[in-house]
Structure formats: C-alpha cells, structure tokens
Amino acid sequence: MTLFPILARVIKRLDSIRRKFLWHGNKERKGFNLVKWKVVITDKKVGDMGIKNLKVQSKALRMKWLWKFANENQMLKEKGNKCKI
Numbered sequence: 203m204t205l206f207p208i209l210a211r212v213i214k215r216l217d218s219i220r221r222k223f224l225w226h227g228n229k230e231r232k233g234f235n236l237v238k239w240k241v242v243i244t245d246k247k248v249g250d251m252g253i254k255n256l257k258v259q260s261k262a263l264r265m266k267w268l269w270k271f272a273n274e275n276q277m278l279k280e281k282g283n284k285c286k287i
Contacts, residue, residue: 205264205267206264207260207261207264208256208257208260210257213256213257213260216256217239217256220242220253221235221239224236224237224242237251243255
C-alpha cells in the first residue's frame with residue numbers, strides 16, 4: 203500500500219464502506235448522514251473525527267518511501283567516499 207498508489211476505484215469503494223458505517227436509515231425509510239464526510243476526514247487536531255483521507259494518506263506514504271530511499275542512497279554514497287581502498 204505504501205509503495206504503490208491505491209487505485210481510484212479501490213479508494214472509492216473503501217470510502218463507500220466507511221460512509222455507510224456512519225449512515226443512518228434502512229430499506230423502509232430514507233436515511234441521512236450523521237456527519238458530513240468532510241468533517242469525518244478532517245484532521246483530529248482541528249477538532250474533527252480525524253479519519254484518514256485514503257487518497258492523501260496513500261500519497262503521503264509514497265512520498266515518505268521516496269524520501270527514505272533518497273536519504274539512504276545519499277548516506278551510502280557518503281560512506282563509500284569515506285572508505286579506504
């Protein structure tokens with residue numbers, strides 16, 4: 203999940219499942235949202251529910267891996283330059 207982007211249709215399906223969890227209603231009567239989805243995925247520091255936005259989270263995790271690989275590559279080059287042959 204971290205190295206590869208999540209497909210848009212997978213994110214859409216997962217969000218649908220998560221939304222249904224907060225949905226109120228049944229087949230006999232129309233339901234309503236208990237909470238706006240925007241509130242649900244807003245950061246907890248702001249005072250909302252803080253459930254992760256999957257699209258943003260997926261991108262952030264990929265960027266984290268890229269940063270890690272770039273820094274490790276640089277560290278290996280520096281170690282290689284310090285080695286005596």
